Amino acid sequence: MGAKNIYERFIWFDDQVKQKRYPNTTSLAKQFEISIKTAQRDIEFMRDRLHCPLVYDKSRKGYFYEDNNFSLPMIYLSSGELSSLFVARKFLQDVAESSVGEEISTVIAKITSILNKHSISAEEIDQTLSFQLIEYHPSSEQIFKKMLEACLQRRSVSFSYLAPAYAEKIQRTVDPYHLLNYMGTWHLIGYCHLRKSLRNFTLSRMSDLNILDKTFVVPRNFRIKDHLHSAFGIYKGPALKEVTLRFSPLKSRWIAGQIWHKDQKVKNLPDGSIELSFPVASFSEVTMEILKHGSGVEVIKPKALRDRIKEEAKKIVKIY
Numbered sequence: 001m002g003a004k005n006i007y008e009r010f011i012w013f014d015d016q017v018k019q020k021r022y023p024n025t026t027s028l029a030k031q032f033e034i035s036i037k038t039a040q041r042d043i044e045f046m047r048d049r050l051h052c053p054l055v056y057d058k059s060r061k062g063y064f065y066e067d068n069n070f071s072l073p074m075i076y077l078s079s080g081e082l083s084s085l086f087v088a089r090k091f092l093q094d095v096a097e098s099s100v101g102e103e104i105s106t107v108i109a110k111i112t113s114i115l116n117k118h119s120i121s122a123e124e125i126d127q128t129l130s131f132q133l134i135e136y137h138p139s140s141e142q143i144f145k146k147m148l149e150a151c152l153q154r155r156s157v158s159f160s161y162l163a164p165a166y167a168e169k170i171q172r173t174v175d176p177y178h179l180l181n182y183m184g185t186w187h188l189i190g191y192c193h194l195r196k197s198l199r200n201f202t203l204s205r206m207s208d209l210n211i212l213d214k215t216f217v218v219p220r221n222f223r224i225k226d227h228l229h230s231a232f233g234i235y236k237g238p239a240l241k242e243v244t245l246r247f248s249p250l251k252s253r254w255i256a257g258q259i260w261h262k263d264q265k266v267k268n269l270p271d272g273s274i275e276l277s278f279p280v281a282s283f284s285e286v287t288m289e290i291l292k293h294g295s296g297v298e299v300i301k302p303k304a305l306r307d308r309i310k311e312e313a314k315k316i317v318k319i320y
Contacts, residue, residue: 009034009042010050013063014072017054022062046072087129136184139203144179147188147203150211151176154218156193159209161201170194174201175216178224182234189227191216198227200234232261233289235282243286244277244300251296275300283308 009032016023029039043063046052053066150157157176160169175191177198185202192199230236232243247255249272261278268274280286283305290297290309299306 005032006042008032010046010072013043013046014052017063017065020064022057022060022064024056024062027062133184137186137202137204139186139206143203143206143209144186146209146211147176147206148179151179153211154215156212156214156216157209158212159206162205162207169207172201173212174199175218177218177222178227180228187234189224198222198236200236229262231279231281233280233282233285235280235285237281240279240281241302241305242277243280243302243305244275245290246298246300247274247276247293248296249273251293255293287312 009028012031013023013028016027025036025039025043028034028042029036032039043054047054050072052072053070054063055066056063147157149155156173158171158173161172162169171194173193174188175193176188177191178189180187180189185204188201188203190199190201191197192201227236231240246269252272252274255276256274260276264276264278266274266276286305287308290299291312299309
């Protein structure tokens, strides 16, 4: 029997108890054409795992609730669903708690309550699974909540923005299409009225955010999945360039099996090296990734990126 059929039996038994019909293993087995042993296991599960306050009345030969205010939990989870909820709870706690605030804490508490009903304690979860991110920019709770509201209501926003390339804040008006958490940092993808194009903004660099009365419609040709998968990393755009990196035999052992982009091409060379090719819209982020691997990686193409890494290497040599 599947989880759905099991829960149907739980619902029926719960209803019989509430109507004071004093159901028992015999009536449950007869109703669903199951064995007495299976019926007994169902009742024990309700009592021990779902914490139903079932008490057997010998005189009526059936069960009743010791607590008349009890309500059967309306979620019964299969092992796969339980595992997914297990991961979701821990992800929310470890990744989102610093930037979303009380609402996320409430969600986490509700998920934990469901897991507790399945005899999984918060301590067990914390000891079993965790997520950790570094070098990310937390956004303020107020900015996040306002931006999420604007996205859901399809209302334009205005804010002051301090981009890394500029020393001063610039006032922006944006139609917010999508909120993205990339490597722990919240980003807004939307149409910038100043630049007349689709842009990516980091929430932590925003201030003085206001939701405007003006509404907007997301263009029909905009698909967030297509946009996010168009190129490597956080930088997107129409002018894509293919990058090919060659990793040394030693470094290849570490990066083997890694996914840098969904459309990447992998070539295994006779000496144990790996060539990885994928599209990028900007050299900025991929440059940082390449430098992380030091002498273990070589840019094969394009020449512009190869020259950029070469110039950066010269600057590093001067420092040391």
